[in-house]
Amino acid sequence: MKRLFTVAVLVSMGIMSGCASHHSVDELPPMQAADPSVDDMDLANGMDEPAPVEVDSVASIDNEDLWVRLRAGYGLDLSVENDRIRVQRDWYARHPKYFERVTTRSERYLHYIVEQAEARNMPLELALLPVVESAFDPFAYSHGRAAGPWQFIPSTGDYFGLHRTWWEDQRRDVIKSTNAALDYLQKLANRFDGDWLLALASYNAGGGTVSRAIRKNEEAGKPTDFWSLKLPRETKAYVPKLIAIAQIVQDPDKYDIPLQPIRNEPYFAEVDTGGQIDLAQAAKLADISIEELYLLNPSYNRWATSPDGPHRLLVPADRAERFSLALAELPVDQRMQWARYEIRPGDNLGAIARRNRTTPEVLRSINHLKNNTIIAGRTLLIPGPAAGSDSYTLSADSRLADNQNRQRDGRQKIDHTVRSGDTLWEISRQYKVGVKELARWNNMAPGDKLSIGQTLAVWSKGTGTTTVASRGDNNMVRQVRYSVRNGDSLYAIADRFNVSVNDIRSWNSKVASKRYIQPGQRLTLYVDIRQSY
Template structure:
């Protein structure tokens, strides 16, 4: 009785059973203990399933799709539209083939939803020169202000919004920020990428005040944004169920096909194309961020090149002296010259002249010899802007005699002939505030450059702009870097006529100037 009263139940020692445990040791244990411990060991073991290896980037994306796609009217409508336009899907694959693998790699590195790699389809259909009526540019369609906010350099030489590498970095930075700001909701983050986080935050706050849900489908957002997210999800669904909808995604090799090369200094892009043994058109297709014939003197000096060309290109680059990377000519400084005057004369920049001549300041003197950057590349190219092609075109002098009409002013005439009021006054030996007389004859000296229009008309994009409240012709012209006269001519309207909100205007915009 004493023994039974003090008896305690002894628990077995904890044993770890795994593939290294001797069989005879396991066999000596009670069955119930071994079974329990073996089960625990299996539960604790982490089973890592290796991802399949794909030959096609589209298959790689399909395997990772994770955002649920509700079968609502908006998504079904967008999906059916895409499914009926196989030629559009083919164009997407062709345009995206140099870029998509890189974008997928960057999305995966950040552990973001793979659906984001499809966003450039919605934004621009992978057109690096894509341009919107709101002045957004590039495959990720950055507005100028948003581009600046996410450190995309934009100047005369270069526009980072069109740079594939830099714009992808900035877009994923922006989406990460939006995801965090909007409490981890990816659909709301994607909506905010289209309309701005302020608008989405206000819509969320409005619903909270009414005790309503704050998911994307419950928010009151602009019409464009309510269609934007369904477009992305429709593409995702169509990719996932391509067999069901009988569409084909033209294969894109699931391998690195391009690499970034830092050339370390300003370089003539025509020379870079020669060194890479590729056409300048191919070079600009991979490097659409450059506005001119060379990289920005202040950088970036990085080029995206086909992977198999990188090694021979670097060999050629190592043999090329820094000064030989820019094509140049000798120039002797004349009276009245300044670096800015010389730069304007040769359609280059003061920084480029300074860099080439290793000048520590803007000070120059008469008789000083300078090397001035000059490109002799073939500039009749579909990817180059009007300014780039004009820079190397032969100049022809032309004298025009103009007879003053009723209502004419020096400002009107100078603007119509693309000269300054002061030039017009000097040529006709009058003051800039002179009163013109009816039928008075004026002499106008113009320099014309014979440039054949490119297939894409100097990187111009025809867009339709919807007039907003407070808009004027001058304001719209300034925003899109065109003239009032051009807007009037393109739309056959009266320049004195008031614009109406909602009115649509046709604009031909050079994407390298915005």
């Protein structure tokens, strides 16, 4: 097993050599943090806090506590005081349990981040930036399509070589995203002559935004430090928030906020798997829960690691040797479960992929196909989970299902199947819900694209929804788009689909204000598919 420091440097070099964009880092767009009102209900399902550190004395805390090491490496001016900092600090002081939970949750990742920042001689306050960005939730996904603990947006992630595939999203990879974020922050600091506050502001708002604000102040003969610049509202709060957090960590007793000690030792170790492996199988070999494995390897979207690598897993440090030995004894053909499918006349790769919950790209890669052409009679290898789908509790599908089905007080759930031409905005208007709400219920951002056939959960307050829900099995209720024909009336349509006229009016706001319906008009209906029409 390689030393973590050596691995980190190599990974960091790999990130920089694998840049997918030719744009200058100065041209990268802003990366907004996750919503500041992060609620623990919205954090990763099953994200248990690590066990508390047990210590025998104050002296042992000083020797072993990672917070002590972090404070020793502070490099920002934390003596500054102003209303912008006090507002943020007072919020945390009013929510000490939240601060305690978030910082305790950081235990899985903080030692590695501190180690990498130290190696670069960076101010260690930067190690606390994921508190601002994601509340140390590796699955955080913001309204601006930012993902992971450091909240990389797609274009900036691409620039730093954080690849996104069906199998994984490396913006959530603990090692790769940390090194990419520190690379980015150092570049921004270099751009602003070592001013870390301007670098932090640029991380949030974009370097161009900060540079323009500086030029305006220069032209007006005003100071060009962070506190004097006219910046977006979020950015003006972003830097004070980090300073407030660093001040609290520096002296938690002063602000009456408990700070759970964190061991000053690596939480995880890296193990070379030599190839793709099923995550349930890997968790069993390491003798840890699959939730813990996902939380250390949150980049993986599915039930297995990516076939394209990097072929490694992070496991708790005290389980690394056990996992390595067990992995070495496991036959290669037992690392993944494969099904053999004989191609039938009329089959196409897309349909086979959909039936097996995978993609044509995956099937092409595994079966070494140059295109989507397949021949009847030949055999395809299809990957599948070794355990039941319920076992992979933090896979993308499981997290989506948990979020979509989480009860919302005073609301009823409707399953909306995406049709051609649908957008989140149009769907939100149809159900009278907010676009951000709709996106959040479905682990999306408002700007994300929809796919035909995709199922969205809509939690509506509408009276029509209540009527549908009262029929019993919501899974039997489907949305129908009905085109009005000559001779149709609301009463005839209601009778045909076994709904009421009031239902139809509540589902279609334009109908409610008119006495008659017109041929060609499209109505939205929610019908029980167990009925025959």
